[in-house]
Structure formats: structure tokens, C-alpha cells
Amino acid sequence: MDFAEHAARGEDGARTRRALPLEVLASLVLHRLCLPHSFAPHSRYRDGAQGIALRTIAFMINLIKLLLLATTVVGSGVWIWRTTDPDPKRYRASLSPQEIQTSWKRAPWVISELACLAKAAGLRSSLAFGIANAGAHYSPFWHRVSISRAFLARLSDTDLRLILAHEVAHAARRLQTFSRCGAIEEELAADRAALQMTGSTPEQWAEAIRASVIAEPGMAITNQLALRAEVLGIQLEEP
Numbered sequence: 001m002d003f004a005e006h007a008a009r010g011e012d013g014a015r016t017r018r019a020l021p022l023e024v025l026a027s028l029v030l031h032r033l034c035l036p037h038s039f040a041p042h043s044r045y046r047d048g049a050q051g052i053a054l055r056t057i058a059f060m061i062n063l064i065k066l067l068l069l070a071t072t073v074v075g076s077g078v079w080i081w082r083t084t085d086p087d088p089k090r091y092r093a094s095l096s097p098q099e100i101q102t103s104w105k106r107a108p109w110v111i112s113e114l115a116c117l118a119k120a121a122g123l124r125s126s127l128a129f130g131i132a133n134a135g136a137h138y139s140p141f142w143h144r145v146s147i148s149r150a151f152l153a154r155l156s157d158t159d160l161r162l163i164l165a166h167e168v169a170h171a172a173r174r175l176q177t178f179s180r181c182g183a184i185e186e187e188l189a190a191d192r193a194a195l196q197m198t199g200s201t202p203e204q205w206a207e208a209i210r211a212s213v214i215a216e217p218g219m220a221i222t223n224q225l226a227l228r229a230e231v232l233g234i235q236l237e238e239p
Contacts, residue, residue, distance in 0.1 A: 136167055136212075
């Protein structure tokens with residue numbers, strides 16, 4: 001071996017030694033971030049078709065996991081939104097200035113009734129009161145009963161008290177309301193509890209529903225309401 005050949009081989013060896021740390025680093029990054037443990041390359045020179053196939057499979061697995069995580073997050077967000085804010089603005093009724101003023105004056109009476117009904121239902125914590133865009137609803141996340149200004153201004157004391165009792169009954173079943181928000185079984189349980197708390201009859205319940213539909217023109221008697229009335233032993237007709 002002459003001096004020139006030895007020098008050339010020495011230069012190639014130096015290049016190999018300089019390239020080795022980068023290849024080892026790439027292998028470690030691939031092992032930690034891209035591939036499961038069983039897919040980690042066992043050779044620092046594994047760059048053939050098998051290595052590419054393993055990296056492709058690992059990428060697809062991670063992509064599927066990412067899609068499943070995104071679906072779970074979005075689904076949870078929708079569920080939380082429906083639980084904490086079931087109050088669409090599209091059903092909000094138009095009120096006259098006199099009705100708005102009446103709703104403000106009625107609020108202290110509603111707060112007092114909520115406290116009495118909460119005590120009758122055996123609630124240990126006080127209920128918050130809020131103004132809804134439409135109708136009446138209980139938010140288990142905030143432990144709050146919200147009533148629309150249309151209900152406050154247009155419903156009689158008897159009808160409004162029965163509706164308040166229904167929402168307080170949901171508050172008394174807070175954990176069940178979290179998991180079964182809007183389910184007909186939960187609504188029926190609240191209906192029965194409201195009738196018991198107020199000493200009302202199913203006919204008075206039906207009258208309160210009809211008055212609510214009149215007070216909120218954007219609302220209607222749904223199939224669920226008709227089924228709830230049937231379970232209570234009455235027929236619910238459109239006002």
C-alpha cells in the first residue's frame with residue numbers, strides 16, 4: 001500500500017467517524033418520538049426498505065391515535081357546552097319596555113321561591129339565579145336556575161312556581177342531571193318531584209306547559225312533552 005492509498009483510506013475513515021454521531025442521534029430521535037419500542041432499529045445502519053416500512057406503520061398508528069384523541073376532545077367539549085349552556089338565543093322572545101320592567105320587579109320573588117323550593121327539596125347548597133335567553137333550565141355545572149324574561153313577565157305565580165319546582169328537582173338530582181341531561185327519564189323524575197313539592201295536579205302541570213308555549217312564541221309542544229304528559233295520565237294539546 002503506497003502513501004497516497006493509505007491517505008485516501010484514512011480520509012474515508014475520518015468521514016465515517018464524523019458521520020457516525022449524527023446517525024446515532026437520528027436513530028435515538030426515531031426511537032423516542034416516532035417508533036414504538038418494538039419497532040426501534042437495532043442497527044445504526046438500518047435504512048433499507050424494512051426500516052422505511054416500520055416508520056410508515058408507526059406514523060399511521062400515531063396518526064390514528066391523534067385522530068381518536070381529537071375526536072374525544074371535541075366530543076367532550078360539545079357535551080360540556082350542552083351541559084353548561086343549553087340556552088339558545090334563537091328562541092328569545094321580543095318584549096315591550098313594560099314587560100322588561102315587570103321581569104326586573106319579579107326577580108326578587110323568584111329568588112325567594114327558589115330558596116323555599118330548594119329547602120323543600122332538601123338541598124344543602126343554595127341555588128344561583130340567572131336570566132335565560134328562552135324558557136327555563138338548570139345548569140348542573142354552575143348549580144344555577146335560569147328563567148327567561150318572557151317567563152318572568154308573562155307567567156302567573158302558579159305556573160312559574162311549578163316551572164321553578166321542576167328545575168329545583170333537577171338540582172336535587174345534580175349528579176344524574178350531569179350524565180343524563182335532557183333524557184326523558186330525568187325529565188319525568190323532575191316532573192313528579194315538582195308536582196309533589198308544589199302540591200299541584202297533572203292538569204295544572206299541563207296548564208303551565210301551555211302557558212309557557214304562549215309566553216315564548218319560539219317554543220312548541222314537542223314529542224317529548226307529549227310523552228311526559230301521557231306518562232302523567234293526561235293529554236297535552238296545543239294552546
